[in-house]
Amino acid sequence: MADKDISQAVIARLPRYFRYLGDLKEKGVERISSQELSDIMKVTASQIRQDFNNFGGFGQQGYGYNVNYLFDEISKILGIDRQHSLVIIGAGHLGKAIAGYTNFTRRGFVFKGAFDRDPALFGTMIRDVEVRPIDEVEDFVRNNNIEIAVLTIPKDQAVPMAHKLADCGIKAIWNFAHVDLDVPNNIQVENVHLSDSLMKLSYNISRYEKTIKQ
Amino acid sequence: MADKDISQAVIARLPRYFRYLGDLKEKGVERISSQELSDIMKVTASQIRQDFNNFGGFGQQGYGYNVNYLFDEISKILGIDRQHSLVIIGAGHLGKAIAGYTNFTRRGFVFKGAFDRDPALFGTMIRDVEVRPIDEVEDFVRNNNIEIAVLTIPKDQAVPMAHKLADCGIKAIWNFAHVDLDVPNNIQVENVHLSDSLMKLSYNISRYEKTIKQ
DNA sequence: TAGATTGTTAATCGATTAACAATC
C-alpha cells in the first residue's frame, strides 16, 4: 500500500482521526462505522471512507471499522509506531513547554538534547537532559543520530541555524520561529507560526462582529 | 467592501502576506508587483491578485501595490489595527512563553491576566501581571472586558473551562489543549494542536524515507 | 502614447460529497 501521493489535506486530518480513535479505544469501543464516526467528528462519512481508502481498506462491509486495528494502522501511517529522537534548540519557556510535554514521549518522540545561547542556562536541567551551548548542536546531532530539531529561537537565529542543521544530517525541523525556512527538500519542515494563528483568530473576531452589526 | 464570505483558505494566507509585507516595509521597499511578491513568497501571482481582490482593489494598473498601504489594509482586515485584551489560563511554561512574546504586544494583543490552579503560583508575576486562582477567571473576564482567553491547560480541564468562558462573554478562545472544544458559534475558536503538527512532521519523515528507498 | 500590471472572467484542477455496486 505505498502511498502514491496523498494530498496534504488528507494528511492534516489523520492526527485528528488518531485522536478520536484513541479516545474510543480508551472507552472500550471495539467497532465503529464511518457514519458513527461522522457524527462524533462532524465530518462526512464519505470523507472518512475516502481518507482511509487512500491507504488501503481498513474496514469490512456490513461491519465497519475495528477501532484497535484502525488506530494501529493510522499510527503506522503517521510513523509513530517507532521512535524519533529530537533536540530542542532554544531553552526558553517554549522549549521547556515542549520538552515537558509527556504525551510526546508516549508517542515515541524521545527528547535527547537541549541547547541555548545563554551561558547562564548551561548545565541547568530540563527533565533529564542538561542544557548545552548552542554551538555544540551540530556535533551532537551527528553523533547521536538526531532526527528532529525543534526550533524555539528568534527568527533571525532560526534561518542560519536551519542551514547548519541541514548540513549535519537532520531529517526534520519543527519550526516555531516566525519565519519561513528555506532548506533542501530532503529535510521536512513543519511550521508552527503562532502569530499567524493569533491573527486568524483576530480576523474571525472582526468578521463575526461585522456580521452581527448587519 | 464588506467581505461576503471569504474562504478560510484565503484567511489562512493573509498573515503570511502580512509578514512578508512587514519585511519589505522594513527594508524600505515602496512598491511591489504581484509578480515580484510571487517570486519572494513562492505562490502564484494570480493567487496573490485573487486573494487581495476578495477585499477590494488595493493595487494600481501599471504600478503594482504600494507596500505601506497594502500592509495597513491587511492589518485592518486582520483586525490588528486595534487592541485585543487577553488572559492566559494555565501559567505553565507554555502560558509563560505566550505571555512573554513581545511581538504580540506590538500587534495590539494586551496581556491582562493570568490564572492557574496551582496555589504555589498565586501572586507570582508574569511580566507585569500576577497569577490568580483559576476560579477568579469568570469575574475577571466580565469586569475587564476580556476578548480572548488563551487556554494552556490540560485537555480535561479545557472542556469545562471553555463552557465557563462561553458563559461570561468571552469573544474568542485560543486553544492549545489537545482537544476539540464545543462552544456556541458566537465564540471564535482557533486551535493550536501541537501534537497534530508533530504527527504531520512524523508522517512526512516516513513518506520521504519511503520515496528514497524506491 | 506605449508599457506595465492590475482586476476579473474563464478554464482547469483538485477535493469533497453523493450514489451505489460489491461483499461481509
Place this chain on the structure above:
DNA sequence: TAGATTGTTAATCGATTAACAATC
C-alpha cells in the same frame, strides 16, 4: 439469506491558475 456498511466510481463543488481586457 437479508441487512449493513464498506470501497469505489461518478457528480458536484470550490479553489487555483491562466488569460486578457481595462486602465494607470
